[in-house]
Amino acid sequence: MDVLLEVFAVDALDQLGRTPLMHATFAKSAEAMVWLVHRKAALETADSQGLTALHVAAAAGSASLCALLLWLEAPLGKRDLQGRTALGCAVAADHLEVVEQMVLGHHAEGSELLATSGAGSGWVRRCLEHKVGCHELLPSEKIFSSWGPPEPWSCCRKRPEQVQAHPREACVLCGLLALIAAWSMSFSGKKFSTPRGDADDCRLLCFIAFSCTLIGSCCFFTAVCRSPGACQLSRAEWRRGYEEALRHAAAITWTSPEEAFNWWGTKGTVIHELQMLGPERSKFCTARRQCVPMFDHYCAFLRNSVGPGNYGAFFGCVSSAFLCCVSLVLAAAQQGRTGILCFFAMVALLLGAVLLFHLALAAFALTTWEMLQISRGRPLPYLLDEKGEYRNPYDRGFLRNLKARVFGELQTGLEDLNALSV
Template identity: 25%
Template sequence: MAYIPPVNQPHCCDIKKCQQFINEEGPSVLGNYDEKGHTPVHWAALAGSAELIGLFVDCKGPVNLPSQSESGQHPIHWAAVNGCIAVVDLLVKAGVSLDVEDQKGCTPLITAAQYGQTALCCYLIGKGAKVDLCDLEGDTALHWAAFKGHCELSHLLINSGCNPGQTDNFGQIPLHLAVLSGNLPTVQLLCGQDGVELEAEDHNRNTPLRLAKGRKSKEIVSFLQNTIIQSKNLHAKFNWSTWLFGRPGKSKGPLLFFYGNLFLWGYPTYFFKIMPVSYYALWEWHITFLLCNVLMWFFFLKASLMDPGFLLRGTEEYNNAVRQAINFNDWKNGKNPLSRLCHTCHLVKPLRSKHCRVTNRCVAHFDHYCPYVYNDVGHRNRFALYMAAVNITTNERMNLKKYSYLMDESGHFFNPFDRGLLLNLLEFFHLIPQLSEDKIRKRDVNEI
């Protein structure tokens, strides 16, 4: 048997040596298995090397042989683990079926769902992968997404036709598995779907609520109990506890703690202990203090009650992006038109925006969800929060290498949003318009 190319090791992707082996031994060398029962194509797919997979496809070698291991996975399954769309795209164009199954009945879509690869799932669905296929235990991609707590992916699969009420071989629907994951947003999503029985029993006679109690997931237990009660009433029942303390997953505890400290301790101490003994001697300081408090409350309530910059949901731009991705041919160059899609809000996220899991909305210039103002902090209310209490974030600097749009063509990291101290302040206080995406992309590190 010919020597296996060095790509059999996931950390070795030497294109020249692989080309040399193929020239010497012929394309059939790609069908050789290593001691673990995997082919070179498996390792290249796992490494996400589109260049190597392209080489293997061009030489007409076998690129769809199953592994000899117990799982019997094909290379496309290995590529799905890391969500490498470029590799999957090359394999699909080489004739690999979108719905090829391993020994456990898992398709590439199910494998991608197991690992939370939302963009790849969107690609596979757009290419025509069947969303209703099950593995040997009767679990669909939605079952796996729910079990792993991937809320956005679950939303995509439901919108793509996955049945949220389908049972597996254990009698469990995705809601059972979402409860086991402990992910409240996924539980909330599934409870809001038509055809989902909130009190469905599996083969062990466990309902989602019973499973939640067994796992001591207090927020999920509270949410399921309230949802079940409301589903049995023709008219929505007002819940004083929810109104006062917040719904599960969005507690008003920090906000009430803030109010309690001020109104039960701070202000009483000031008005009954400090002010009576010092007002006449320091009246100007008291006036200043009270005026500052008025301003503080104005900006605090403004930050708490105003729209922080929620983006419009259900945009046509999202639908166009999904449709265009089907015919996109530049995956191998690292471009991914699906990376900025939000499948919950159905929109294309602008730069610096993010989906907040607490409010379940995408927010422009998202900073963070602040439990003390009970609202997101974003483009529209960040100034108000700053005026209420100085807030400094270092997220972008700490995660500099995490964001692809902070890298220039030479691979150097820089901040294209930095316009200098003066312009940064003017933009922050809305005195000058922010840079457009086109201008941001055209900026070079030498301009900073």
């Protein structure tokens, strides 16, 4: 791009009237967008349909790019040929995350959209009407239990992932079924005792299942209620690191040293939604709207993100549930309980796959998010060396990696994680 600017104007138009900035937005290349705006690319230029770069980002559903463009002072009130603002494009495409970003983060007014028929889903209308996120309860909704969806949102309607209540309710139901199955088989051991197994062995298996259910339940509710962690940097530190990263990306030219090439000049996480530079291994959590250090994944069964604050409880829950299901399967096999055996065998297979996956992550010293990015061919900067080759600086061996993940919140305070961002 630096070489091409010597031949073409920074706002050169193609046949559809689109500028290089619009093409960078289509390609979701935040680095190129910063680079072009620094070279006086016009943010208000519209194509043949009246769409600006902000319209393009909003229609694509990228809250991150919308936040970046608004930080770069893109006009929020510019309208296309149909009279829609960028917020209108997000509402029409039902992109809740973008609507929340503009309404809650940048105070965009969407009152005119409420009178329009088909103004997005109920969750979009709720955000526009009350200026609240989907995970926040309104005063009239606080009387409902947190286990169910706030009224009038039916379980049959489309809802954001972070408010899906039924996966968590299914976990509680499975726990209750495990307790009932363990209790029923432990008191009917003599009646169903066969040459395939002794009644005492069956009672022992039921006791193990009962104990694992109680332990797993404690871990489950701990993982649900406990925060995954948040970077407690001051606003000044947020903005300083973010501005330095953007200045570094904007200053790159074709003469920049190749061995020192890094668009943002840092291996930390650039988070446009919060205009901050987070520590390595952190990520912006859309459900909690905050930066989570060492983010692993968002768990629909917990209705919570998994991070250093609750990963140990999450791992303990999965391990206990797996042992419980295996014990119930063995006890049911001894007593010939086909229904119990089939149901808990199926659950044990699912839990075993999750457990094996997280053990594999510990072997490679990776989080679920990092593994997902590697599988997409986009390894994160802190996992690459100076030559751009994969190198994991966090690998200390399987046992140490597992210990650090499970007991990380006991050994490493969040203050130490925040220090990584300096």
